[in-house]
Amino acid sequence: MEKILIFDTTLRDGEQAPGASLTAEQKLEVAFQLEKLGVDIIEAGFPVASPGDFNAVNSVARSVKKCVVCGLARCVKADIEAVHKSLIKARNPRIHVFLATSKIHLQYKFKKAEDEIIDLVKYALRLSRNYFSDIEFSPEDATRTDKNFLFRVIETAINEGAKTINVPDTVGYSYPHEISSLISSITNNVPNINKAVISIHCHDDLGMASANSLSAILGGARQIHCTINGIGERAGNASLEEIVMALKTRHDVFGQFYNNINTKELCRTSKAVSTLTGFIVPPNKAIVGDNAFRHESGIHQDAVLKKRTTYEIIDPKDVGMEKSGLVLGKHSGRHALIARLKNLGLKLDEKKVDLIFKRFKDLADKKKEIFDDDLVALVEEETREKRKGYELVSIRVFTGTDVKPEATVRIKYKKKIYEAKSSGDGPVDACYKAIDKITKIKTKLITYGLEAITKGRDAQGLARVEIQAKARYIHGKGASTDILEASAKAYLDALSRLG
Ligand code: KIV
Ligand code: ZN
Numbered sequence: 001m002e003k004i005l006i007f008d009t010t011l012r013d014g015e016q017a018p019g020a021s022l023t024a025e026q027k028l029e030v031a032f033q034l035e036k037l038g039v040d041i042i043e044a045g046f047p048v049a050s051p052g053d054f055n056a057v058n059s060v061a062r063s064v065k066k067c068v069v070c071g072l073a074r075c076v077k078a079d080i081e082a083v084h085k086s087l088i089k090a091r092n093p094r095i096h097v098f099l100a101t102s103k104i105h106l107q108y109k110f111k112k113a114e115d116e117i118i119d120l121v122k123y124a125l126r127l128s129r130n131y132f133s134d135i136e137f138s139p140e141d142a143t144r145t146d147k148n149f150l151f152r153v154i155e156t157a158i159n160e161g162a163k164t165i166n167v168p169d170t171v172g173y174s175y176p177h178e179i180s181s182l183i184s185s186i187t188n189n190v191p192n193i194n195k196a197v198i199s200i201h202c203h204d205d206l207g208m209a210s211a212n213s214l215s216a217i218l219g220g221a222r223q224i225h226c227t228i229n230g231i232g233e234r235a236g237n238a239s240l241e242e243i244v245m246a247l248k249t250r251h252d253v254f255g256q257f258y259n260n261i262n263t264k265e266l267c268r269t270s271k272a273v274s275t276l277t278g279f280i281v282p283p284n285k286a287i288v289g290d291n292a293f294r295h296e297s298g299i300h301q302d303a304v305l306k307k308r309t310t311y312e313i314i315d316p317k318d319v320g321m322e323k324s325g326l327v328l329g330k331h332s333g334r335h336a337l338i339a340r341l342k343n344l345g346l347k348l349d350e351k352k353v354d355l356i357f358k359r360f361k362d363l364a365d366k367k368k369e370i371f372d373d374d375l376v377a378l379v380e381e382e383t384r385e386k387r388k389g390y391e392l393v394s395i396r397v398f399t400g401t402d403v404k405p406e407a408t409v410r411i412k413y414k415k416k417i418y419e420a421k422s423s424g425d426g427p428v429d430a431c432y433k434a435i436d437k438i439t440k441i442k443t444k445l446i447t448y449g450l451e452a453i454t455k456g457r458d459a460q461g462l463a464r465v466e467i468q469a470k471a472r473y474i475h476g477k478g479a480s481t482d483i484l485e486a487s488a489k490a491y492l493d494a495l496s497r498l499g
Contacts, residue, residue: 014227024056061090075124102141125160137162172205176215183219199223209238330364389496463490
């Protein structure tokens with residue numbers, strides 16, 4: 001059996017998704033969950049990009065024990081040294097060096113000739129060799145690179161010490177048969193290729209990232225770059241859960257391969273990444289979407305009851321998709337809460353449990369039954385409010401069919417309380433205008449959505465917003481049994497994420 005290495009880049013390419021940004025503490029939380037999931041390599045970030053990212057990579061490197069921890073670098077001295085310094089405490093450090101090789105990038109991005117690119121690869125890998133024995137090299141935009149030049153770049157990188165050659169489909173342009181034939185042609189035309197592992201890195205611009213990654217395995221790739229929930233630059237990256245479950249489910253095709261992933265941790269990891277990044281998982285998302293194992297039509301339901309596999313190719317238990325029938329309420333104690341949280345994969349320290357328990361009791365006063373999704377929302381609220389930023393103290397809204405809505409909002413920011421009042425086109429608009437008066441940040445509301453977290457009239461409302469501010473797009477979420485409070489919280493969450 002041959003091993004497929006799972007290289008997770010949720011914390012690097014995934015975090016490049018517009019609107020997703022994680023603090024060092026949140027990156028660490030994701031890294032621990034990835035370790036539990038069993039990924040082989042965690043690409044923790046791009047240390048030279050910002051002091052925040054440097055610190056995040058550094059803290060992942062110090063804390064993660066089982067996985068290789070990797071940092072990204074351009075063929076630039078400062079980048080390579082930043083990766084070296086950030087990974088100094090890692091048990092198994094890896095540097096990932098990249099350089100674009102396609103004509104379009106050479107001509108417009110670099111204005112460099114092919115020979116200059118070869119020289120840069122030599123320079124960067126020689127420098128990397130001073131610090132690292134585990135070196136991965138990516139010819140960026142490989143799938144749009146002239147083949148002969150690509151072979152030359154790869155041969156050079158291996159001669160200079162690269163142990164892994166990653167082939168990026170940077171703009172998600174290829175489709176499956178092209179990818180497998182590209183990987184085979186690399187195997188057949190690069191003379192020293194047997195000294196390196198071939199890896200694949202697919203983007204989802206045409207919706208084929210996961211299929212392309214699987215096809216690369218058939219062509220000879222033995223490492224896959226992927227992200228949880230498929231998040232990443234633009235349309236995202238290949239989704240870890242899809243690839244891993246395809247490998248498992250289609251044993252007839254991929255039977256000679258194995259990997260280290262504990263698939264029972266997939267849903268938990270998906271939830272954690274969604275909670276921390278604020279990126280929703282669409283209900284119809286393969287493997288981890290809420291509807292992935294729901295059957296609506298009577299014919300399907302009837303057949304599944306008779307024999308599950310009539311309409312289910314995956315057992316929901318295999319991906320950790322188990323909904324508990326257990327419901328908590330105001331009489332439930334701390335132990336019951338801890339047990340449920342544990343079951344949901346939410347690892348909390350004593351202090352956090354205290355805070356959640358208080359929130360739980362407050363919610364139980366407003367809502368008779370507390371479902372699993374309510375608990376997840378409570379933990380998400382706690383995580384959001386911990387982010388240094390704007391905190392809602394109170395909100396008062398006057399509205400009706402025949403009055404102009406008016407809102408008074410009180411916010412805590414850097415230990416001070418601010419209050420403002422505004423009217424608006426609707427009650428939410430009035431709230432947001434009052435908040436704008438306090439923050440003085442110019443924003444544009446791109447999307448606003450509201451949904452019930454669970455069933456019942458007393459369900460919590462979950463508000464989601466996307467705003468444009470300071471030339472960035474940022475997502476925010478807020479939950480409450482009061483939908484205006486949820487809306488204000490979502491807006492403040494987005495503003496706090498702006499940093
Ligand atoms: O998409 C891409 O080409 C990348 C490289 C840095 C590997 O993310
Ligand atoms: Zn990428």
